[in-house]
Amino acid sequence: MSYEAADLIKQLLVLDPEKRLGANDVSEIKQHPFFKGINWETLRKQQAPIIPQTKGESDTDNFVRMREKITAEEKENPFGFQPTDIKAVNNAVRSTIEFFNLTEFF
Numbered sequence: 465m466s467y468e469a470a471d472l473i474k475q476l477l478v479l480d481p482e483k484r485l486g487a488n489d490v491s492e493i494k495q496h497p498f499f500k501g502i503n504w505e506t507l508r509k510q511q512a513p514i515i516p517q518t519k520g521e522s523d524t525d526n527f528v529r530m531r532e533k534i535t536a537e538e539k540e541n542p543f544g545f546q547p548t549d550i551k552a553v554n555n556a557v558r559s560t561i562e563f564f565n566l567t568e569f570f
Contacts, residue, residue: 466498468496468498469498471496471497472496472498473564474564475496476493
């Protein structure tokens with residue numbers, strides 16, 4: 465993930481709504497470096513890079529279908545693996561908390 469993308473997410477996840485990016489005006493978000501090169505004036509007139517083929521307004525064929533039944537094993541372990549190095553997992557969680565400045569909650 466680019467620095468600009470991570471910074472945008474971090475600023476959008478600020479809990480205090482008065483300090484969150486865009487709190488004063490949507491232009492704060494539009495001016496973020498992640499959106500550099502976006503022409504906001506003509507954005508709605510541009511053709512989308514991918515236009516899905518549909519059979520009608522309610523067609524959901526372009527969405528992944530979830531299985532109806534989830535196995536007991538999947539319920540127990542939804543990520544498909546068991547971490548063996550708990551210290552590494554704790555370090556990754558700590559780094560994420562610090563990066564997104566969530567330390568006030570933990």
